[in-house]
Amino acid sequence: MQQEKKVLFVCLGNICRSPMAEGIFKKKVEEAGLSNQFVIDSCGTTGQHSGELPDYRARKIAQKNQVQLDHVARKFTKKDFTDFDLIIAMDTQNLFEIQRIAQPGQLEKVKLMMEFSDQFPAQRNVYDPYYDSEEKFEEVFDLLNSCSSNLLQSLIQNNHESSI
Numbered sequence: 001m002q003q004e005k006k007v008l009f010v011c012l013g014n015i016c017r018s019p020m021a022e023g024i025f026k027k028k029v030e031e032a033g034l035s036n037q038f039v040i041d042s043c044g045t046t047g048q049h050s051g052e053l054p055d056y057r058a059r060k061i062a063q064k065n066q067v068q069l070d071h072v073a074r075k076f077t078k079k080d081f082t083d084f085d086l087i088i089a090m091d092t093q094n095l096f097e098i099q100r101i102a103q104p105g106q107l108e109k110v111k112l113m114m115e116f117s118d119q120f121p122a123q124r125n126v127y128d129p130y131y132d133s134e135e136k137f138e139e140v141f142d143l144l145n146s147c148s149s150n151l152l153q154s155l156i157q158n159n160h161e162s163s164i
């Protein structure tokens, strides 16, 4: 990477989907030997779980897959628009909440995680597993894993193209 890339994953509570995405993406970046070129974080559009560790079901599936989840939940703030280059929302509700407080010109850096899915190109939302089963958490983990691989590939490719 020519420049450090700052990526922020956003969901509603910041205890299920976005911390899983953060942990998975961090592991992929580490495996690619690119850790020193990325800043990776996550947050929620609400602060109702601020200060909490990820949900125990997210931690369980992460541990099974050797993904570290040590994030402490926090709420999205306007400052995140300036602190991050890429803001990735888990679903359209999160996207709407982010769009609501964006200043003109800040929306270009906001994307949906499902834009990086090659399995479900028509789907816009990463399912919210909070009120669902442990099996759903596993499904969501697999989806985030696949989206994260494509996201990293896309960032590596874009960087390569912009340096030609």
Ligand code: 4NP
Residues within 6 Å of the ligand: 011, 012, 013, 014, 015, 016, 017, 018, 044, 048, 049, 128, 129, 130
């Ligand atoms: P997340 O899941 O947005 O993926 O962290 C949720 C966590 C908490 C709640 C809803 C969704 N809640 O209603 O408390």
